[in-house]
Amino acid sequence: METDVGVSTSEEANGSAAKKKPTVVFVLGGPGSGKGTQCAYIVEHFGFTHFSAGDLLRGEIDSGSENGLMIKSMMNEGKIVPSEVTVKLLQKAMEESGNEKFLIDGFPRNDENRAAFAAVTGIEPAFVLFFDCPEEEMERRILNRNQGRDDDNIETIRKRFKVFLQSSLPVVQYYESIGKVHKIDAARPVEEVFESVKAVFTSINEKVKPHGRVQQKSTLLKLQLKWKMSFLRNGVCKGY
Numbered sequence: 722m723e724t725d726v727g728v729s730t731s732e733e734a735n736g737s738a739a740k741k742k743p744t745v746v747f748v749l750g751g752p753g754s755g756k757g758t759q760c761a762y763i764v765e766h767f768g769f770t771h772f773s774a775g776d777l778l779r780g781e782i783d784s785g786s787e788n789g790l791m792i793k794s795m796m797n798e799g800k801i802v803p804s805e806v807t808v809k810l811l812q813k814a815m816e817e818s819g820n821e822k823f824l825i826d827g828f829p830r831n832d833e834n835r836a837a838f839a840a841v842t843g844i845e846p847a848f849v850l851f852f853d854c855p856e857e858e859m860e861r862r863i864l865n866r867n868q869g870r871d872d873d874n875i876e877t878i879r880k881r882f883k884v885f886l887q888s889s890l891p892v893v894q895y896y897e898s899i900g901k902v903h904k905i906d907a908a909r910p911v912e913e914v915f916e917s918v919k920a921v922f923t924s925i926n927e928k929v930k931p932h933g934r935v936q937q938k939s940t941l942l943k944l945q946l947k948w949k950m951s952f953l954r955n956g957v958c959k960g961y
C-alpha cells in the first residue's frame with residue numbers, strides 16, 4: 722500500500738510556475754535505536770525513498786573515493802564526518818532518485834550537518850521522527866546486529882553514544898523547540914514501534930491533504946460557475 726504525504730510547493734523566483742520542493746523527513750535516534758528498520762517499513766507503506774547517511778558514507782568508502790580513508794577512520798572513531806561530504810552525497814542521491822519524498826536517516830547528527838543541509842539544498846524538514854531508546858537496549862541491539870560493521874564493537878559503540886548525547890541530541894532539541902519532533906518510544910517490539918510511526922504519517926497525511934477543504938473549495942467554485950451560467954442563460958432568454 723502506498724499512501725501520500727503532502728509535498729510542499731514554493732513559487733519560483735519569477736513567480737510563475739509553482740515548483741515542487743521535495744518533502745524531507747529526518748529520522749533521528751541513537752545508534753541501534755531502530756532507524757533503518759523502521760525506515761524500511763515506512764518506504765513500504767508511504768512511498769518514500771530512504772537514504773541512510775551512514776550507508777551513503779559506507780558506499781563512499783567502498784567505491785574507493787579519495788575521501789574513503791578519511792571517512793573510514795572517522796567512522797571507526799565514532800566521529801561525525803564533515804558536513805560538506807555528507808550533504809553532497811545526500812543531495813546527489815536525492816537528485817538521482819526521481820522521487821520527491823525522502824526519509825533521511827541518521828542525519829543531521831550535529832548542528833553543522835543541519836545548517837549545511839539547509840544552506841545547500843534550501844530544504845527544511847517537514848518533520849522529524851525521533852526514536853527514543855535507552856542506551857542498554859541500543860547497545861544490546863548493535864551487538865546482535867551482525868552486519869559486519871567495523872564500528873559495531875563495544876569500544877566504538879561507547880564513543881558513538883557519547884557523540885550522540887553531545888552533538889546529536891541538541892539537534893533533536895532544536896527541532897523540538899520549533900515543534901517539529903514526533904517522539905516515538907523505540908524500546909518496544911518492531912511492530913509496536915511501527916504502529917506509532919504509522920499513526921504519525923497517517924495524521925500528517927490528513928493534515929496536509931484536507932480532502933474536505935480542497936474539495937469544498939472546488940465544489941463551491943463549480944457551483945458559482947453554474948449559477949453564473951444559469952443567470953446568463955436566464956438573463957439572455959428573458960432579454961435582460
Ligand SMILES: Nc1ncnc2c1ncn2[C@@H]1O[C@H](COP(=O)(O)OP(=O)(O)O)[C@@H](O)[C@H]1O
Pocket residue numbers: 750751752753754755756757758759862863865866867907908909910911912914
Ligand atoms: N524494536 C526493535 N526491537 C528489537 N530489535 C530491533 C528493533 N528495531 C531494530 N532492531 C534490531 O536492532 C538492530 C539495530 O537496528 P537498526 O534499524 O539497524 O538501527 P539504527 O539504524 O538506528 O542503528 C538491528 O539488528 C535490528 O534488527
Ligand SMILES: Nc1ccn([C@@H]2O[C@H](COP(=O)(O)OP(=O)(O)O)[C@@H](O)[C@H]2O)c(=O)n1
Pocket residue numbers: 750751752753756757773774775776778795796797799800801802803807826827828829830834872881
Ligand atoms: N550524518 C552522519 C551519519 C553518519 N555518520 C558516520 O557514520 C557512522 C554510522 O552511522 P549510521 O547512521 O550508519 O549508524 P547507526 O545509527 O545506524 O548505527 C556514524 O557513527 C558516523 O561516524 C556521520 O559521520 N554523519
Ligand SMILES: [Mg+2]
Pocket residue numbers: 756757773775827
Ligand atoms: Mg542505521
